[in-house]
Amino acid sequence: MKKLFTLIISLWVCSLAAWAQESIPQVIPALQNWKGYSGRLVLPGEGRIVIEPSAEAQLGEVAATLADDLKEMFGRMYRVTTGKPSRQDIYLYLAKPDKALGEEGYELDIRSYVSLGASAPKGVFWGTRTLLQMLYNQPEGLQKGKAADFPAYAHRGFMLDTGRKFFSMDFLKSYVKILSFYKMNEFQIHLNDNGFVEFFNNDWNQTYAAFRLESDCFPGLTAKDGSYTKAEFKEFQKLANRYGIEIIPEIDVPAHSLAFTHYNPRLAAEKKEYGMDHLDLYKPEVYAFLDTLFAEYIGGDDPVFTGSYVHIGTDEYNIKEVEQFRYFTDYYLKYIRSFGKIPRLWGSLKQMKGTTQVDIKGCYVNAWNYGWLDLETALKEGYKVINTCDAYLYIVPGVNYYHDYLDTRWLYNEWTPEQMNNGFEVEKGNPDLLGAMFAVWNDRVGNGISQQDVHARCFPALQVLSEKMWGGENRNRMPYEAFEKLCHNMPEAPGVNLLAKVKGKTALIPSEEVLVFSGTDTVNTVLDEIGYPYAVEFEICPDAEPVTDAVLFKGPHSVVLTNWNGTGKFAFRREGYEFVFHNYRLPAAQWTKIRIEGDGKGTSLFVNGKLEERLEGRVGEVYNAKWKRKDRIWYMETLVFPLRQIGDSMMGFKGKMKNVVCIPQEKAVQ
Structure with a gap:
């Protein structure tokens, strides 16, 4: 009887909790x-x-x-x-x-x-x-x-490294809407950066670097493989304003500055052991260059940077130059203020201790690393502080030293903006701890990561961190499993579907109807693309003389090809990358059943029900001359499958197709 009573009470408590949650x-x-x-x-x-x-x-x-x-x-x-x-x-x-x-x-x-x-x-x-x-x-x-x-924290942000990987303006605008839909209110755009020299033959001149904003003062400085005009960047900030988002533009100096020293090698540090990505802090020419560059975007009656804040970087410079680094930091904090803007910077001054005064009054700092500047030190020194702790809040796709995906369960259950790594936590209620920001760094230039791959990593983190930084009562009522289910069922934002979710199995052409393509025919479908995890099936019969590099499927972000380089192989292209299934050649003039599966780790090709090849796990190895070791790069061979159009009017498939079906799978692979 006692056990029965206990069971009844337990069921009553559970039902009460469920009722409270649903109410x-x-x-x-x-x-x-x-x-x-x-x-x-x-x-x-x-x-x-x-x-x-x-x-x-x-x-x-x-x-x-x-x-x-x-x-x-x-x-x-x-x-x-x-x-x-x-x-x-x-x-x-x-x-x-x-x-x-x-x-x-x-x-x-x-x-x-x-x-x-x-x-x-x-x-x-x-x-x-x-x-x-x-x-x-x-x-x-x-x-x-x-x-x-109402929010518990006033600053709830996200930072995106566009320097090492270009993100289209359409992507940035979509992210404004996504952030806004979840009441995040800051979007920091990291406008310049460079790759790691060891992945470019240990040669700084070959190392990838980019500055993403149009410049009239320095023609040729702007990246050729992707950039933003001044006009569209201003329009972007205007859109963000409409959606409650403050854009924080960042020009990162004096380290991470290879784009500037590529443009003018005289700006590089004289001490070569610092690396060519270090500006020379002693040269007047460096200050003249940066004064002009910053003024181009924050000067005049109608500045390009329209918001209140400008971020000047100032992270990870060589610690041998502490005093001159402090002078440089103080100089540009004052310079930004002289234009009526509020300066922001990465926290470095705990590591870069010295006697040269730095006026940090009113400055906003990203406390990003316990060694470079932790929360307690930043608050004691009088900064306005944004917790951007690398140990918990950094996403670096495809590496083994930071998170590929954030630990959303731990963040939901344990983390607060008062926490930093090493178990360190400051007292709640400090008015200068304004909130937090998570960040994406694209350290491994050329690793094949796509915009949508980055989004697949960011979106779950964004949902959890919006919950934690706004501070709703669900944190004490809803277990993580229920919250995760809610997250999964929620849209990204009005009119935004970067995850390319598809509700159910969809036939893109009527069953058994045969489509005939002459090489210039196109068929539009009801879907743009399908995201991870998915399967796309079709039956195909190429012409006896198939078209080389024929477009089979085309979407907003990618294309799928057949007869790649005239070899009969399938391939796909996206964002400047090309991936090939080398293990299989499609025969001409006969029907073959193809199934392509994709998830967040790779892409698989099945032929007549048999797995022919899986694109996943390719690793490159290079020699790091500075540290005398081998470093690795993990390649992403993923595909959000394009479906908007079958065939192409100029480089289309020649042959027949039928039974084109896309099938969303139940659970994404991470």
Whole structure:
């Protein structure tokens, strides 16, 4: 009897916990406070977004963005107007300042209509992100109730290394929307960097380096394999503003500066043992160059860097030059301030101890490494601090010394922005610890990583860290397994599907219908592409005289070829890389059943049900002359499969195809 009673109590507790979890709207990040009412509000397919008349100027853009997103996500047509709300409207208003909610907090009240207000437009905007998530997760109707929601930390960021790997402007704009959908509010763009010399024959002149922004002052400085014009970078910042995101542009000096010394070798440090990626801190020519470069982007009445912050790098310079490094850092902190901008920098001054004064008043620092600058030291010295701890928050794809994927379970269960590595944690509540930022570094230049591979690593981290930095109550209510399931079911952002999720098995042409291609024919499908993990099957019969390098499938990010180099082999191309299945040659003038499977680690080719080749695990080895050792590079041979178009009008397949089917798999491989 006692065992039965214990079992009943256990079941009652579990059901109560489940009820409590379900009674709170499931959104990421979780709501700080929620009071539920009975019933649901069903919003119509066509409706109104009503702005409080006195707030029309401030909230017009917020309302327009919400209307666009409702159409994009749900096909709902909402018009924006001003006045008083009626039943089933969405009402936006500005309220008096509320110390508890702050500038980013908001109140969301759902009764006979949706009422959403805050003391500032950004708060109202974050409330619209919550509303969109609730609509997505509650298709049967919105739970009635009232939320008071606000962030625990003011700075919630992500940094992307575009110096070592180029990311398209379309990708950056998509990331603004993704960050925004999860209430992250800073996006740091690392605009210059270089590869490691050992992977380029230990020759600095051959080593990859790039500066990604158009420059009129220094023609030829901008990377040829991918860059941003000044106009599009300004437009990018304008879009980010609309979505509540602050863009932090970073020009990293005086180390990581090989792009500048390639442009002008006289800028390189005289001491060759420092490496050609070190600027010479003693040469007036270096200061003249950097003064001009920074001024090109932050000077004038209409600067290219439109936001409040400019990041100057200042990490990992040779420790033999402590005093001159400190002088250089102080010089550029003052220089950035002279243009009315707030300087940011990587923390190095714990490692670079010296007597030369550095005025860090009002500076924002990324405390990124316990040895170079830890949280406690940064806070004691008076910085505004962003925790960017490398041990927990660095993603470096395809290496063995940082995370390839962040440990999201540990982050969700254990981490807080007060923690750094070595078990170190500062006291909560310090007003100068502003938040945290996770980062992606593309150290291994040329390793085959794609933009979507990077996104596959970032997105789970972004969801967890948004939860932890906003500070919703789900952290104490929802176990990680339930949170992970919620994350998996959530969209990336309105109109964004970089993961290329496909809902179910999809036939791209009617069963047994035979398509005939002459080499210039194309067939458009209902899907753009399919992401990891997946299988794509088709039956193919090439012409007796097949086209060389024939485009078989084409999508927004990649192409699949047949008869590569006239050999009958399958291949695929993406982002300047080419990958070939060398173990199999497709016979001409006969039907063959092909299946290609892809996941986050590689790509497999099956022929008539048999695995012919798996592209995964290729490793390169080089000699590191500085450290007298061998270093390795792990290559990524992955493919988000292109489906938008079969064939090509200029370099298309010649032959027949049938039974083209794509099949999403159940669980991604990491």
